[in-house]
Amino acid sequence: MEVTERNELTVVGIAVRTSNADEIDPARAKLPVLWQRAGAPGAFAHVPGRVDENLYAVLTDYESDQHGAYTQIVGIGVRTVPRLPEGMVAVRVPAGTALRVEARGQMPQAIVEAWQQVWKHTESGGTPPRAFTTDLEVHHRGGADLYVAVY
Numbered sequence: 001m002e003v004t005e006r007n008e009l010t011v012v013g014i015a016v017r018t019s020n021a022d023e024i025d026p027a028r029a030k031l032p033v034l035w036q037r038a039g040a041p042g043a044f045a046h047v048p049g050r051v052d053e054n055l056y057a058v059l060t061d062y063e064s065d066q067h068g069a070y071t072q073i074v075g076i077g078v079r080t081v082p083r084l085p086e087g088m089v090a091v092r093v094p095a096g097t098a099l100r101v102e103a104r105g106q107m108p109q110a111i112v113e114a115w116q117q118v119w120k121h122t123e124s125g126g127t128p129p130r131a132f133t134t135d136l137e138v139h140h141r142g143g144a145d146l147y148v149a150v151y
Helices: 020-024 031-039 109-123
Strands: 002-006 009-019 055-060 069-078 089-093 096-103 135-140 143-149
Touching: 002 143, 009 020, 009 031, 009 055, 031 069, 055 089, 069 089, 096 109, 096 135, 109 143
Parallel strands: none
Antiparallel strands: 002 096, 009 069, 009 089, 055 069, 055 135, 096 143, 135 143
C-alpha cells in the first residue's frame, strides 16, 4: 500500500447498489452479474470517446463505512460524457489522495485479497484513514490497482 495522487476520470458503465454483507451471500450478491454484463464482448462498443482499454470499477455513494451499502459502477473511462446508452450511467471520479493497492494473480481472488488488505487497514485504524467517498479499481492486462480515497 502506498499513498498517491489519483487523477480525475469520468466512467460510463452499469451500476448496482449493494453491500459487502450482500456480496458474501451468493443468493443476494449482485457484483458477479454486474461483472458478467460488463465483461461481455462488445459491452461498451457503442460508447464513444473511450480513453484506454482498461475496465474501471467505481465504488461510491457510501452509506457509512465498509459495513454499509454502496454503489458500484463498472465501465470504461471516457473523454466526455456521451449521450448515455440505455441502462448506463456516467460518474465523475474526482482527483484526490488515495491508497494504491495492487491486485495481481488470478481474478477475482486477487481483487478480494486486495480489498481484504484495505479492510484490515480500516479496521485497525490505519493512517491515513479512509474517506468513504469515491474509490476506484483500474483493471488492466497485468491485474488491477485499487485507489482508495483517504483523508
